[in-house]
């Protein structure tokens with residue numbers, strides 16, 4: 001197999017890359033190259049160990065995330081660290097879970113590099129809200145289901161449910177809502193959606209540790225979301241998805257099928273109505 005020509009990873013550069021939600025098979029070629037060549041890898045808690053194991057022997061691995069409930073290193077410290085490593089002439093791989101520019105503070109770190117005059121490249125990754133759902137058999141869009149998909153964070157910079165969001169507009173205008181970082185405030189999110197008009201019997205799912213060997217999926221309804229999430233002890237990191245796309249999991253849980261589960265070829269119950277144009 002002839003791989004395409006990829007840019008050189010030059011000393012003194014920072015590559016700000018996404019590692020995808022877990023499975024190292026979801027790395028991009030650029031992220032893989034960066035792992036193979038980096039002198040320093042500064043990584044977050046969400047980066048899978050199997051991915052870190054791909055780092056070049058001799059690379060220095062630096063953890064820059066939350067561990068054991070301790071607060072994460074302050075963002076300016078991480079940015080300063082990246083600048084410093086680059087100025088030492090290292091090839092610096094800043095590796096983040098999912099995509100660095102989706103709820104990942106990649107933009108903040110990149111701006112710090114700009115301010116310091118450090119050259120950098122951004123390597124997008126598979127974001128959990130798309131790839132993690134796909135590993136649970138839930139397509140982010142499907143022609144018969146939704147013409148838009150909305151990514152929402154379940155908590156803002158202060159840790160509270162975002163107040164700047166127009167919840168009634170979301171409830172009205174976003175057929176499929178994909179929440180990141182939402183487990184902590186799940187009851188409030190459910191209440192806001194239901195009081196803004198979303199039906200309690202609307203399908204909802206929680207996918208935790210998606211695309212890792214600890215992946216678990218809970219399929220339920222918006223009304224029962226909180227109780228069932230607690231009963232099933234679903235733990236972060238988890239994606240929460242609300243909307244009819246969840247019904248497709250009964251047909252498309254391909255990981256479940258590998259494990260022997262039977263898939264429903266008509267999960268939307270369209271029957272003879274189904275015609276492709």
Ligand code: SAH
Pocket residue numbers: 021022046096097098099100101102103104126127128129132179180181182207208209210211212236237238239240
């Ligand atoms: N930049 C990341 C998101 C970071 S915010 C991305 O693009 O995916 C952290 C949140 O991402 C978690 O709280 C969770 O909601 C989600 N997340 C990241 N990895 C996940 C995984 N493997 N399974 C489920 N959710 C995940």
